[in-house]
Amino acid sequence: MSLQRSSDELVGYDEAMERFDVVLGLEVHVELGTASKMWCGCSTEFGGEPNTRTCPVCLGLPGSLPVVNRKAVESAIRIGLSLGCEIAQWCRFARKQYFYPDMPKNYQISQYDEPIAFDGRVELEVDGVGYEVPIERAHMEEDAGKSLHVGGSTGRIQGSDHSLMDYNRAGVPLVEIVTRPIRGTGARGPEVARAYMAHLRDMVRALGVSQGRMEQGQLRCDANVSLMPKGSDELGTRTETKNVNSLRSVEAALRYEIRRQGAVLAGGGRVEQETRMWNEAGGFTTAGRSKEQAEDYRYFPEPDLIPLAPGREWVAELRASLPEMPSAKRSRLQSEWGFSDLEMRDVIGNEGALDLIEATVAAGCDPVAARKWWLTELARAANEQGVALEELAISPVQVAQVQELVEAGTVNDRLARTVIEGVLAGEGAPGRIVEARGLAVVSDEGALTAAVDAVIEANPDVAARIRGGRTQAVGALIGAVMRQLGGKADARRVRELITARLS
Incomplete structure (x- = not known):
């Protein structure tokens, strides 16, 4: 069957799988459940009036200096160990140039080529079949603020009159878990991704480092997908669907992107490397912005923070304490x-x-x-x-x-x-x-017997059928007794009394 379609149509999922191999990559942000932010003492509690949980440090005001949250570092190490990662003997933070209103400093403090944890794996089972998700790294960074687009019906920029910024979330500590390309999942790829997200959610809860509440943004996924022709070793152009915040949506967004990219490629088109947004109500993705390469962020070592060197004894203690x-x-x-x-x-x-x-x-x-x-x-x-x-x-x-x-x-x-x-x-x-x-069952044998006798007398035809061997009819009498007693009877005992009376 030919898959030639116009690029604005979708091919069927099975059709796409006939012609293309799927490669997935998942970048999962875990919001750590520390009491204070990554670099300052501001509260991380969810909600609150906008811009009431901020200070000069998390607003990036001149002259303010960040200080590393030790509890966040401990949580990052525990996450890395649980993913089977190596814990770096030496790591440092970097500035990621990020020119967007939700970052008041115009850069994000993250980790680039020297993360705190690297080279791990997660083993999963989906319907009895085992899969392995290779982990490239788990690194620490700070969260961004939140844009509130006002006046539009969609809550997005298009159609809005103006935007407001809430920086309560800016500086909340995150660990970003990045997989290597996930191959070999076949048509089950979206299900494997969902199972992986469920594993991470349960893992961070078990560790006590995060509640993993996806609806509150405490666990969110950037889902990458690319297609390559069957038999090819060259990775296709990928798209990244940003901030998917439910297990069901991770699976649905990947399925949609596989079908969409399949249609583009089958129609002779070229997949654009870009970020995309998941429309929960409509069940589709829409184009966001062109996806930057790492060099576009112009990383360089964070000058206000010294490198971290987690002691081996400390790491060993944390490993021994894992649940x-x-x-x-x-x-x-x-x-x-x-x-x-x-x-x-x-x-x-x-x-x-x-x-x-x-x-x-x-x-x-x-x-x-x-x-x-x-x-x-x-x-x-x-x-x-x-x-x-x-x-x-x-x-x-x-x-x-x-x-x-x-x-x-x-x-x-x-x-x-x-x-x-x-x-x-x-x-x-x-x-x-x-x-x-007054919900206790009627346990008085006299009351139960009286109710049974009254129901048998009121339903002679049913009683006759039971005496004749049609024992399944006893259910009608049991129901009548239960109604007479307002449901306050032991149905098993009622059955015993009816059977005894009619045997």
Whole structure:
């Protein structure tokens, strides 16, 4: 099949993969969770009134001098070690000339040819297939401010009346993790990229160096993609889609770019080296600016900062303090909990669920029950409220208490859902809600027997079918008993009583 298309059309994804090999490169910015900025004591807390968390240093005013944040250096080393990188015995900062309003100094303090960590790798598994992502470097730098384009409907420059600058984020410490070209992923490349981003998010959370909240810009990806004809060894021209801030969007943006570049090349055109922007609502990328080469930034050593020489003993101490990595933790917990691959995939696919289920199990809950509550009732509540699972007003301990009430026969599953609703509404502990709302199941045998007898008498035709051997009809009588008792009955005990009466 010919792939000749006009360059403004997209080819199908499978069509593009028939003719081209995909090479990916990911540059991931991790916003470190230090209390103060990279070079000064200003707060890094998210939000706040614009330009209220600034000082002469992070605004780059004349005469101000930066001082390195030791905690940020420690976090960078821990990230590098977790990526399997070598930690430099000697590194230094550089000035990256960056003429844009969000950098008040007109340069960014970063690291160029002497990063703090280099030569690592990440091993991933996607649907049972293993992949390796080679890490070129992880280097420290400062974040930029934020441009607010006012008056336009899109929030971008086009159509806006004017722009405002918020420098609260300027100077927040970052670690940028840069991969080498990622090859050999075939059509699964975008999925591998998504899995890699999920790995980094879980890794920085496990390390305690960042919350990894993509919606707050604490973890964002610049996704590079290039295509080259099958059998060729020459890398194609790449584009870089900037600041993609969700796992789903990383995969979607790469898929779109593969299709777009495939159409350009199949139509005889030439891919322009440029940055592109991801349109979340429309599901497409748009051209940004032509992409500079490294020499265009005119790097030179930062004259206001001395080089860093992390002591080998310090590095060894940090290596010894590293927590269990997410992939190892997932494998261990899956084995301990007895979950199938599909069940574990569902847990991993729900952001934050793994840690919440682990904490619930630690509080005494059965793993199957913990998984059920977090992935069904609580996932639904989080979706309705538009919040993350961990932001719900219920703790793992409270979920374990709800399940304890179920196992004790105090409430059934239906009533347990009502108890959870009460906890989420701020009504207190599960046991208190059961007492206050009168949710305990009817355990009095006399009351249960009376309700069963009344339902059998009211439904003689159903009772006759059950006596005749059609035992599946018992469900209708159970439902009637439950309704009569307001749902406050043990369905299993009701079944036993009905069967005993009609056998």
